[in-house]
Amino acid sequence: MTKLRKLVCLGTAVFIMLSIAACSSDSGNKSDQKNTDSSMRVKLTMASVQGIEGFNYTNGDALAKYYSDKFNYDLDMTALNWDNWNERLRIWINSGDMPDIAVYNYIHADAASFVEQGLIKKLPDDWKTRWPNVAKVYSKTSLGPQMEKVFGGTYFIPRARFMTNLPGDPLSNHPSIFIRKDWAEAVGFPIKSTYTTSEIIQYGNLIKQKDPGKVGDKLIPLAENTNHAVDLFVARNSTHFNNFYKDKDGKYKWGGASEDTLRGLKLFSEAYRSGVLGKDFFTVKNEEHGSYFNVKGNAGATFFQAPTSALRVYYDDFQANTKLDPFQNIHMANVMGEDGNYHQEDLINFWGTIIFNPKISDDKFERYMSVLDYNATQEGNTIANMGLKEVDWTYDSNGQVKSLFDQAKEGKPLGGATGKYPAMGYLLGSTILFDDFAFDNPNTDQRLRDLSKQLYAEKTKKGTPDTFTKVNWDLYTYDSPSKRRAQIDYYTEYANLITIQGDIEANWKKWIDSKMPIIKPVLDELNSKLAK
Template identity: 85%
Template sequence: MTKLRKWVTLGAALSMSFSIAACSSDSGEKSVQKSTDNSKRVKLTMASVQGIEGFNYTNGDAVAKYYSDKFNYDLDMTALNWDNWNERLRIWINSGDMPDIAVYNYIHADAASFVEQGLIKKLPDDWKTRWPNVAKVFSKTSLGPQMEKAFGGTYFLPRARFMNNLPGDPLPNHPAVYIRKDWAQAVGFPIKSAYTTSEIIQYGKLIKEKDPGKVGDKLIPLAENTNHAVELFVARNSTHYNNFYKDKDGKYKWGGASEDTLKGLKLFSEAYRSGVLSKDFFTVKNEEHGSYFNVKGNAGATYNQAPTSNLQTFFSDFQSNTKLDPYQNMHMAIVLGDDGNYHQEDLINFWGTIIFNPKISNEKFERYMSVLDYNSTQEGNIITNMGLKDVDWTLDSNGKVKSLFDQAKEGKPFGGANGKYPSNGYLLGSTILFDDFAFDNPNYDQRIRDLSKQLYAEKPKKGTPDTFTKVDWNLYAYDSPSKRKAQIDYSTEYANLVTMQGDIEANWKKWVDSKMPIIKPVLDELNSKLAK
């Protein structure tokens, strides 16, 4: 996910409204009564990314207090960060020390191991009838039902990226390239809706040579971190760069050894060695590279997250920091491989899964499931996105939702550490991500929503069945000791190949050979058990 910062700075156009049907979670109007007695207050412990360290998620703002009062709980939150999210949870789960609830970044090999060892809770067999609104969201995620079949029960509750506004099938990923439009025009670089990776490098070289923004030594032609650099150069040229896949001949292959991956690595190497990428891009923390573009203003471009719910913040930050109109001085586009096609595996309609400690009491479990069920209704989904009814939004005489939030009057943004509601985000029990609601949210500038729809729609159009592929669920759910051993941090290892001395192709060939002892056993298994 999908890693998205959702603390949204809300802009103008607040008089806009939209129908409840348009933003509905399609999950029913009412939450059924549970056996939980809410008269007894419970303390819930939880761990997730996207939290604010030290913030009081029980009553630190009015929305947090609304939920804790409504469901009679105290919420003790551990705020993880992007860099420690996977490892911290892995350690806690394996040691039996995980909190009551966690948002887990689903990795199938680890997930299968957790289930096998009984390290996370299996939901009761009747959970779908007890919490039907959660069940409707679950059914839309694809991953949920598939893993339910694989594990013989429900252990993971995936959070749906989209409910009513699914932008494509297969599902496109969010990132896009942000380009300084004014700089591009100054150096004669064309403004288009899509660029190949080679064209992005060309743009970076022009910016580096001519420095149209007069940035000087601080200029970064293309600001990236390790993950997004690999996404831009390798993933956009190699559909299966970090996975196994079934080739046209019916046999399973390893994407790390494909010629497409080598092509992407050569482009990555060119960008690094020509100075288009910063020499220390690999030291930039996760998700912080975009700040060189929209905060510091010394980057010519950045390949970054671009979901609808993120764009308002990005555009607003660009304007407030550079004092330039983002609609006149920024351009966004999708990135294609050098073959002219869009490359990606189906994103799958989820990001992050909710899991429970196997020792959680029934009382705590049922209480939190009630929170999830409420937030899967129309009312709960609107509150998680827009704040309190009759304070931040209301219904007009036609039953349409109308925003009451005015950032100018409030003197602060809606969410974020310095916002009206620092709790705004996914930590108060969301099963539907902001990506879906954002297309209809009247607090977002219509230009943002239109641009985002265009970016999502372009990707499937530019892909082919071979370059933008559907999910191979047999492969996705395949598990074995050999497969678990073949876990590779592709982003780090590809960055290492590019930054080490020597010829990139020679470095890559040595790397492929070094991985074969863990890769070949998996290929042998896949081709004997799954290949036709």
């Protein structure tokens, strides 16, 4: 998946938005008890994004201690960040120095190379029988079974975004536009459920000219980082902006050279050169651009992560820092292309894959698989999402999960770096992401749950089969030396195109010419082997 798709799933602060959605795993299926009850303590090393640097994931809080005691392990965590995640893991895997366990941002060309060279562990053939709850989640991801066919076995355990609450097929990405509703009303900008990219620029210009929030020199009409800026302007207009694709004529083409991509780049350039887009967007680290809107309060809008699991965090932070009611002063909407349609390739129902060092001992491997299997049961998943049973939640008389956590009384959120359980999150062993549970989370305001459902539904409604496309597995799994050489950091390169001097169309054409030596061989292969 691309660097942008990784987005889907938020920083550690998101973990305060955990949910209790019914898990499709059968709670009657017990995890591997012989591993759970093992008397031999093991030390597990792991690397992943969304960790807290220096935090003790063995017993740093009661939730971490619950898991390490239950499964008799010590967990040594290396916390990666969004900027170094891909490259550090790539270096470690290729050098044979990866930790026992890692959460890998799946990129097929690299993944195929790792498998080919024996750099990651192949799971035993009977793993689905031994850890049936993990297998159920695996079957929902689409990627898992498809890659099993390609590689002749299981090397990657994808983590499912959704189990019981899949919001659409194809699956839409999570970002939406956060707009200061009070500022929009002050400058006469219409409040709608969808906007085109050019309308977002119009809003930014109005904010820039009139400064309704009296922010002065600190005003940022539109706050983004590189990835989200490209996603907003280029990807919202060009479905295949970072990929090859099969056109209506049956031939394969390159999205980087499409007129849709040029249209998005022109809008991107306009936003940057007019001062609507924050002038230093390309230097913003990780996902810090969102803080200009909900913490510093000096941004008129931000295109940012917006699944249910993130919204309460964002709204709570906005209220705490601006002292304004977020429900009265934030407007959420989706962004369409200039043609009025929603553009995207199928996100695929996974984010991040769990991989193992090929030299990991059986004891360590089986122990962690037991953790994953437990957390794929209803009880384990509820604990991973809601905290400790009879402390943070319980069952009511009807057998339904009831929250016992009161954030106002506790004086802190449930998870996140400043929360009751900083360890709470995917690093304690989850194959089901929080996006699914958040739709039914009683700790989240019903208005936010309804808003999230509306945002997802709108994207599906506004997409067409040509602009919001299903995954082409033949293309996704196509691998060759030429295809591996054709990996491009589209986000950085598109940002470079609009920040350098000169006409954007002329710059784009020169860029296309510069890439053709690595692009044309792939097109020739695809059209000779896959085109019909």
